[in-house]
Structures are given as structure tokens and as C-alpha cells.
Amino acid sequence: MPIYDYQCLDCSERFEALILKNTPPPTCPACKGAKLEQLISMFAVDSEGTRDNNARGVRAKNAAATKEFQVEQIKHEREHHH
Numbered sequence: 001m002p003i004y005d006y007q008c009l010d011c012s013e014r015f016e017a018l019i020l021k022n023t024p025p026p027t028c029p030a031c032k033g034a035k036l037e038q039l040i041s042m043f044a045v046d047s048e049g050t051r052d053n054n055a056r057g058v059r060a061k062n063a064a065a066t067k068e069f070q071v072e073q074i075k076h077e078r079e080h081h082h
């Protein structure tokens with residue numbers, strides 16, 4: 001999915017925008033400004049704290065979701081082997 005991180009140069013708002021081929025350039029959701037800086041993907045190595053925290057949060061969420069799925073699978077199998 002072509003989702004890009006942007007930061008508004010006017011108000012420093014950070015947001016993500018889904019950019020498809022025919023999507024017009026995004027504008028800031030906070031101030032409607034068009035002066036945006038496209039940020040590098042949050043999976044890139046970056047020493048900036050906030051972005052690191054974001055990436056960790058996403059990874060933790062994914063890990064939790066995977067674990068939940070596995071637990072459901074195990075429950076399901078147990079029920080069927082009774």
C-alpha cells in the first residue's frame with residue numbers, strides 16, 4: 001500500500017496519506033497547508049524518538065494480533081479433538 005508519512009512545514013502536524021497514481025498532492029489535515037515534507041517510511045532506521053516509538057507500537061500490535069490468532073487456532077483444534 002503506497003502510504004506515505006508527511007509532516008506539515010507550517011504547523012508540524014504529522015499524518016499519513018495514501019497516494020495512488022491519480023491522487024492529488026495531500027494537504028495538511030490540521031491547517032490545510034500544502035507545504036509538506038515527505039518523511040521516510042517508519043520502518044527505516046531513524047534515531048528520532050517519536051518515529052522509533054511509532055514503529056515499536058506497530059510491531060507490538062502486530063505481535064499481539066499474531067499471538068491472538070495462534071491462541072484461537074489452538075482453542076479451535078482442541079475443541080475438535082475432544
Ligand SMILES: [Zn+2]
Nearest residue numbers: 008011028031
Ligand atoms: Zn499544517
